[in-house]
Amino acid sequence: MSEQAGAIAMEREQAKDSEPASPAAERILILEPGRAERNYWSDLWHYRELFAILAWRDISVRYKQTVIGVAWAVIRPFLTMVVFTILFGKVAKLPSDGAAPYPVMVFAGMLPWFLFSSILSDASGSLIGNANLITKVYFPRLIIPTASAMVALTDFLINLVMLVAIMAWCGFAPSWRVVLLPAFVLLAVLASLGPALWITALNVKYRDFRYIIPFIVQFGLYVSPVGFSSAVVPEDWRFWYSLNPVVGVIDGFRWCILGGDSPLYLPGFATSLCVVAGFLWFGVRYFRATERTFADMV
Amino acid sequence: MSDVVIRADQLGKKYLIGHQSGNERYTALRDVVARNAKGLLHSARDILQGRQLVSGDEVEEFWALKDVNFEIKRGDAVGIIGRNGAGKSTLLKILSRITEPSTGRVEIRGRVASLLEVGTGFHPELTGRENIFLNGAILGMSRAEIQRKFDEIVAFSEVERFLDTPVKHYSSGMYVRLAFAVAAHLDPEILVVDEVLAVGDAEFQKKCLGKMSDVACCGRTVLFVSHSMNAIQALCSHAIFLEKGRSSEVSKAEDIISRYVGGAIVASAASPRENDGAQLYLSSGSAAYYPSDINEDANIKLELNIIARLNSKAALEIRLRDTLGSPVAFATIGGFNPNDIIFFPKGKCILKVIISAKNLARGCYFISIDITNPNFYYFDKADDFLSVAVEPLSFDGSTRCLDQSYGFGSLQLDARLEGSPDARAIV
Numbered sequence: 028m029s030e031q032a033g034a035i036a037m038e039r040e041q042a043k044d045s046e047p048a049s050p051a052a053e054r055i056l057i058l059e060p061g062r063a064e065r066n067y068w069s070d071l072w073h074y075r076e077l078f079a080i081l082a083w084r085d086i087s088v089r090y091k092q093t094v095i096g097v098a099w100a101v102i103r104p105f106l107t108m109v110v111f112t113i114l115f116g117k118v119a120k121l122p123s124d125g126a127a128p129y130p131v132m133v134f135a136g137m138l139p140w141f142l143f144s145s146i147l148s149d150a151s152g153s154l155i156g157n158a159n160l161i162t163k164v165y166f167p168r169l170i171i172p173t174a175s176a177m178v179a180l181t182d183f184l185i186n187l188v189m190l191v192a193i194m195a196w197c198g199f200a201p202s203w204r205v206v207l208l209p210a211f212v213l214l215a216v217l218a219s220l221g222p223a224l225w226i227t228a229l230n231v232k233y234r235d236f237r238y239i240i241p242f243i244v245q246f247g248l249y250v251s252p253v254g255f256s257s258a259v260v261p262e263d264w265r266f267w268y269s270l271n272p273v274v275g276v277i278d279g280f281r282w283c284i285l286g287g288d289s290p291l292y293l294p295g296f297a298t299s300l301c302v303v304a305g306f307l308w309f310g311v312r313y314f315r316a317t318e319r320t321f322a323d324m325v
Numbered sequence: 326m327s328d329v330v331i332r333a334d335q336l337g338k339k340y341l342i343g344h345q346s347g348n349e350r351y352t353a354l355r356d357v358v359a360r361n362a363k364g365l366l367h368s369a370r371d372i373l374q375g376r377q378l379v380s381g382d383e384v385e386e387f388w389a390l391k392d393v394n395f396e397i398k399r400g401d402a403v404g405i406i407g408r409n410g411a412g413k414s415t416l417l418k419i420l421s422r423i424t425e426p427s428t429g430r431v432e433i434r435g436r437v438a439s440l441l442e443v444g445t446g447f448h449p450e451l452t453g454r455e456n457i458f459l460n461g462a463i464l465g466m467s468r469a470e471i472q473r474k475f476d477e478i479v480a481f482s483e484v485e486r487f488l489d490t491p492v493k494h495y496s497s498g499m500y501v502r503l504a505f506a507v508a509a510h511l512d513p514e515i516l517v518v519d520e521v522l523a524v525g526d527a528e529f530q531k532k533c534l535g536k537m538s539d540v541a542c543c544g545r546t547v548l549f550v551s552h553s554m555n556a557i558q559a560l561c562s563h564a565i566f567l568e569k570g571r572s573s574e575v576s577k578a579e580d581i582i583s584r585y586v587g588g589a590i591v592a593s594a595a596s597p598r599e600n601d602g603a604q605l606y607l608s609s610g611s612a613a614y615y616p617s618d619i620n621e622d623a624n625i626k627l628e629l630n631i632i633a634r635l636n637s638k639a640a641l642e643i644r645l646r647d648t649l650g651s652p653v654a655f656a657t658i659g660g661f662n663p664n665d666i667i668f669f670p671k672g673k674c675i676l677k678v679i680i681s682a683k684n685l686a687r688g689c690y691f692i693s694i695d696i697t698n699p700n701f702y703y704f705d706k707a708d709d710f711l712s713v714a715v716e717p718l719s720f721d722g723s724t725r726c727l728d729q730s731y732g733f734g735s736l737q738l739d740a741r742l743e744g745s746p747d748a749r750a751i752v
């Protein structure tokens with residue numbers, strides 16, 4: 028009896044040795060219509076290497092066969108910043124946040140906005156772009172949009188360096204609050220993943236959403252406080268303005284980077300957080316509910 | 326512990342297909358507008374109810390699989406045989422969790438790797454080396470595992486020299502070899518393989534078959550779909566026969582193959598097709614192979630249903646491809662000789678054609694049929710319309726016959742010593 032148990036244990040050991048990626052040695056998998064995957068989240072963890080490699084693929088392919096390569100990641104936000112500084116700062120003469128130079132304020136808002144908009148547009152087309160994988164191999168589909176979000180995150184990090192350069196050039200030093208920045212980056216990623224997951228799942232079924240995304244991105248740039256400070260918005264409207272989840276994210280970024288000059292409007296920030304959480308919950312839920320049918324529709 | 330690794334119970338898969346109702350022609354803009362408006366209304370309703378969009382105004386349920394039951398034991402290599410559209414690929418997709426069943430359930434014990442295509446996820450901009458890691462990860466290998474097998478994979482693929490070249494510069498042969506090399510080094514507990522061997526050159530195919538039979542030997546369970554009876558016979562101990570979405574039980578591969586081959590006569594029938602606007606088109610047909618007997622050489626008999634909207638004259642052209650996709654042979658009635666042109670009276674015509682199949686190698690052939698006005702245009706072009714399995718019997722004392730899988734070609738030519746027809750020795 029004990030000998031047998033020993034033999035089985037040894038077999039397990041060997042199985043573990045030869046297949047490090049395999050889940051528990053003898054798992055019974057049951058496929059049934061409408062059955063929610065019980066170990067979905069642990070499965071997701073097992074596929075982390077695939078996630079890493081898909082993210083790496085998207086990143087390394089992004090600027091292949093371009094002449095100036097990564098510089099594209101810098102040029103777009105930089106030029107937008109210049110235009111906005113001239114348009115809103117010089118022509119419209121909108122006030123900056125306290126003592127912060129206008130370009131720094133614009134760029135501090137531009138960073139989360141570009142992160143948000145590129146995650147939204149990359150992730151929402153990602154499932155269709157990877158249709159060949161979806162129809163041929165199984166893996167938790169959540170990997171695809173999240174891996175494509177990593178590309179946007181890399182661009183973001185490059186832009187962060189750019190921000191440091193601009194701040195140095197303007198002679199502006201951030202306060203201690205800048206250490207909280209990673210938390211707000213996470214917030215920005217979550218804020219964009221919620222709607223992105225929802226739209227990418229819808230996009231598989233109804234390709235109409237492919238045309239909606241560029242519109243949202245274009246429109247959002249002006250609706251969100253990117254070129255101007257959200258302090259410009261009249262006090263009465265501020266709460267309603269915060270229903271736009273990006274408002275909370277951008278305000279948070281400015282609070283972090285610009286220090287005391289950009290006070291956080293707390294009721295609005297809390298509202299934005301709730302909207303972000305709501306979108307995320309809804310997005311993940313919708314994605315999970317439709318994920319099993321992707322291969323039939325894409 | 327039970328020894329059954331895969332158990333399918335009442336498995337079914339349903340798809341919705343749309344049809345355009347009727348074939349009335351639209352003459353007035355009003356009709357077109359009305360129809361499009363109706364379509365828009367329907368899709369809007371579907372979106373609101375979260376349903377799938379199906380184009381066309383009649384939606385039909387189509388059961389790709391229905392009431393499929395089988396059990397597969399650990400270590401068995403099981404072939405899945407069936408004609409085009411019998412549901413083989415759907416079954417593999419369900420087993421590899423790509424799509425979920427509509428009814429029934431499957432229980433699977435162990436780690437499944439599926440190989441429905443070689444080179445899934447290969448990115449043309451990445452180098453061979455990078456693609457090995459990418460493809461490996463997609464097929465479910467861990468990074469450490471790939472690193473361990475890397476040299477072996479490269480050696481197997483025979484593309485060492487181009488390892489750091491983007492694969493978009495590869496020849497298609499190199500591409501397939503690299504892709505298959507990665508796939509061949511998977512070692513899951515259960516391997517699900519679709520017809521991936523139908524690519525690559527014959528030499529490499531043989532190597533792959535060898536590698537796959539290694540996999541089957543080590544107590545791993547293999548599910549294998551192929552048109553090639555030889556590959557199935559060589560690899561699989563057991564087989565399942567699928568027909569119109571229904572399955573047979575699992576039994577010995579030879580038994581199933583002999584049933585599939587149906588006493589050496591294999592018939593295939595194509596489902597009806599439509600061709601709006603064509604004056605002359607092929608609606609359905611069937612093909613059967615008759616091996617040689619005492620009176621007659623082997624031949625393929627086709628029965629074609631052709632719809633003529635007007636009285637017409639046309640030629641029939643028949644093209645044969647083998648399982649590798651190479652064109653093998655061509656036959657025509659009227660294509661080259663205007664005197665043989667066929668007259669089709671308006672309405673439905675049934676055409677019975679006999680093609681000589683005396684020299685064809687054993688294996689499956691795909692038959693494409695063109696109806697043409699020779700040298701001018703095609704009335705209709707039906708690629709891979711029918712398929713037929715050639716299973717020669719011999720009466721001349723041969724103990725073997727040419728087989729497609731040898732890679733020697735699909736046509737055996739007659740050879741004899743010069744001089745008297747039955748000279749068997751050099752004089």
